[in-house]
Amino acid sequence: MIDLDALLATADRAAERARSAGADEAEAHVWASREAEANVVGRLASSRASTSGGLGLRVVVGARMGHAGAWSTGGKAVGAAIADALDAARALPPPKVPASLADPTPGRGPAGAFDAAIAEAAPEQVVREARGVAAAIAAAPDARFGSVLLQHAEAAFAVASTRGVQAADRGTFARLFAECRIARGAEQRTGTDHRLARRALDLAGAGEGVLAQARGLFGGEALPPGPHDVVFDAATSIALFQPLAHAVSGAEAAEGRSAFAGKVGQRVASPLLTVRDAPSAGGARSAAFDDEGTPSRDTPLLEAGVLRGFLHDARSARRSGTSSTGSALRTQEPKHRAPPLVAPMDLRPEPGPEALDDLVAQVERGVLVRHYVMGLASINNVTGDLSLAAPAAWWVERGEVRHPLRPTTVAGNALRALGDVVAVARETSQAPFGTLPGVWVRGLACAT
Amino acid sequence: MPRAADDEALADDLAAALDRAAELARASGAPHWEVRAELLRERALVLDNGQVRDVRANTGLGVGVRVVDGGSSGYGYATDLGGEALRQALDQALALARAGPRPGLMPAGKPARTRDRAPAEGHPRDAALDDRLDLLRRAHGAAAGDGIHHVRCQWGEAWGRRLVRTSDGGEADLEPLMTGLMVVAVARAEGGGLASNLDHAGGARGLRDYRGDEAPEALAANAARHAREQARAAKAPAGRTRALVDPVLAGVLAHESFGHLAEHDLVDAGWSVLQGREGERLASEAVTITDGGVAGPGGVRVAADEEATPSRPVTLVDRGVLRGFLHSRLTAAAAGAEPTGNARAVDHRFPPVCRMRNTWFGAGDLSLDEALEEVRDGVYACGSTGGESRSDGGFLFALTRAYRIERGEVGAPLKEASITGNILETLRHVRGAGRDVKLTSAVTGGCAKWGQWPLFVGYGGPHLVLDDALLGGQEARPR
DSSP, X not given: OOOHHHHHXXXXXXXXXXXXXXXXXXXXXXXXXXXXXXXXXXXXXXEEEEEEEEEEEEEEETTEEEEEEESOOSHHHHHHHHHHHHHHHHHSOOOSSOOOOOOOXXXXXXXOOOOHHHHTOOHHHHHHHHHHHHHHHHTSTTEEEEEEEEEEEEEEEEEEETTOOEEEEEEEEEEEEEEEEEEETTEEEEEEEEEEESSOOOOTTHHHHHHHHHHTTXXXXXXXXXXXXXXXXXXXXXXXXXXXXXXXXXXXXXXXXOTTTTOTTSBOSOTTOOEEEOGGGOOTTOOSBOTXXXXXXXXXXXXXXXXXXXXXXXXXHHHHTSOOOSOXXXXXXXXXXXXOEEOOSSEEEOOOSBOHHHHHTTOSEEEEEOSOOBOGGGOOTTTOEEEEEESSEEEEETTEEEEEBSSEEEEEEHXXXXXXXXXXXXXXXXXXXXXEEEEEEEEEEEEO | OOXXXXXXXXXXXXXXXXXXXXXXXXXXXXXXXXXXXXXXXXXEEEEETTEEEEEEEEEEEEEEEEEEETTEEEEEEESSXXXXXXXXXXXXXXXXXXXXXXXXXXXXXXXXXXXXXXXXXXXXXXXXXXXXXXXXXXXXXXXXXXXXXXXXXXXXXXXXXXXXXXTTSOEEEEEOEEEEEEEEEEEEOTTSOEXXXXXXXEESXXXXXXXGGGSHHHHHHHHHHHHHHHHTOXXXXXXXXXXXXXXXXXXXXXXXXXXXXXXXXXXXXXXXTTTTOTTOBOSOTTOOEEEXXXXXXXXXXXXXXXXXXXXXXXXXXXXXXXXXXXXXXXXXXXXXXXXXSOEEOSSTTSOOEEOOSEEEEOXXXXXXXXXXXXXXXXXXXXXXXXXXXXXXXXXXXXXXXXXXXXXXXXXXEEESOEEEEEHHHHXXXXXXXXXXXXXXXXXXXXXXXXXXXXXXXXXXXXXEEEEEEEEEOSEEOOO
16 A cells, blocks of 8 residues: 555655745645556557656745646655746736635545555456456457456545645545447447446446447437437436536636626525535545645535535635635646646535436436537536537437437536426436436437 | 756656666566656646736656567556666566467567657747746737737647667657647627637747747737627527538547547557458548648657657548558557557556547648638538547537638627537548648647547648538527
């Protein structure tokens, strides 16, 4: 296992060294990871493993904050990061709100998930497991292609600052991306399985699952014209919740870049939506501390569609006259590359009482979107505008899934759509920023 | 800044680590190995409404070892350059190679020795922070005012040293360089809403290479004009239409939706729908697509790849006929072909896999007016703010902006539009190409494959006329 005390000592030394070099205050975030990844693509495999780490440094000089990173905790690389961070701070104009680092906060949040089965697995075992899924796909006589990417990682971080912050935690992560393509004559269809988890994944049936998915997509038909009800399953509702994760940032609200700014106590979504950030559940990117060392905690965000509050880091909390919710996260990989942003650890919309299939049975006319959507990266998280392509979509009429659709575009506004939620499904799926249920929404523009 | 002495000290450490890693690999008895050492300096600056908002810097340092055993590849890397970490990286690479499927291949080709430094006027290594801020301030000054509510100007750079050594004598000593300048303007729309748009330029170029129609002032003027247009834009209609595709979106189609299909690791695996179709007519006569390592202004510069194979240009599609693929040494062995210099990795964390360099549609013979007249009535689709493609050729790209084309002229602007379809079907609908090939690249993003992101790539082409395209928009229209 990664030695947290050693990480903390490295962070401590870097922060002190930055202060000696001229910083008024300094905070060092040191990360380390042990990763193994198997990528089996047809008969070729390209696998990798590493033990690596880096340093993200924030310094305050004259109320201005500079950031720099280094992909090493060696002396010369740390020296370069300190010099770069000081340069960065000195280049900035005096801010309206003086920059400062987080104060130490007593206690510790709920620990992120840690699975020894991941941490202790040899890299070769990851290759063997990936090859097992790939072999199941390859054994199908109608499979034209199969690929499996399986990743296991143990990750740890430590934060130390000249204000006295001392925090460290570890966790494990697993990721699967399996894909296959099935041929029938000249036609081909693709099945995918993309899963994130904090514990080792159950891969039983994964190969068979993507094969069945691809086989079910033959015979796609055109869509009847007009706006439609759309039911997103738990894997595709991320398209609606991604702008919500942005809108609940207190930092974005303070800058006027959140559609929810100034709306605490007002209805901003359907009464069917109750949402909290819930690191206590141990999913997504939950950890005992955020990336400036503040203990994490659960935070109510929406209650029956009414905005109850925002997520905050130390700086946005000071601006808003409240306390940090432990939501300063280095969301980019590798973590030293950019300073922390305000973001949820594990955004959890409360699931509904009914299964997705039971919701579909109540749809008079509409579109069912499952498994995968394209276009997440181009969603406008500020306005909520989105334009997606759904390769796996079905036409639903009088409660029955009638037939697959040709690849279907779905466009509209996610934040408005969350106001038009008809129902929330029981099943959830883990996205990078949360644990999300399927949803049924009204009136999105669809075309084939 | 600049602190050349610090960089030289880091580069010396890097060269020493490469020697150590090569010695360990040689002693291991691995059938084939490559070692790669990289130093990467990255810097990003943001001028937000005329105020310096963000200054970031990163120093990347690492060594990777790849072993090929029986055709199976294992890769280990370390950010600690000491002997123990390098030995662990090598041991992991050996174990992973042995655990993989073993198709019995050995890398093809004879790697050469390549040394390359991108020619640049005003290399960022020699520039002061104020030189960069001056570019951003010039852009801000040209974009601000006249209906513009907010201007964000962004500079990015990545440069350093990449050293490669292979067990069969290949060597590369490269000084990669990538910079980019982007201007985002936000205009206030009627009714109080906001609308934004952007322009950018990038490539293997220095600070003084941003001039002419890619000067900060020119990019800023475009961004401001486009933002004002978007502020009065109507919702884009959803459904099928004729379309004129601009050079940036043409490049995105060349790279994202077609180029990946030509990467031979995906062809060999059966992922690509191009498998077994060499020599087949896939597209209209108007379509020629090329991939090359050194392709002129606006593109990236890849003189040799991460297997130390020198780059050579590859004609993928020649007047509609599939002619070539992109190879690493291992896929070339599998196909009985020669490596093309397309084995690339984002950085030291990753093994090289088949990736594009600069990918573009070739020129046709239409002027812009002739291309508009060919479309007559339809949509002018410009740029892309992001998107995805799939192994079956399916793609979706959000458009940076769009306009109606009415009676052969560019008409009213449209907002929040996307283009989607299947690239093989789309290529059959290319009715003509313009004479105006333009190459572009961005330091603020790049290509993604198997978790390797962002790889700097160039992409481009001329204006393309499509006689059928599927537009995604918020205005659902009955047909």
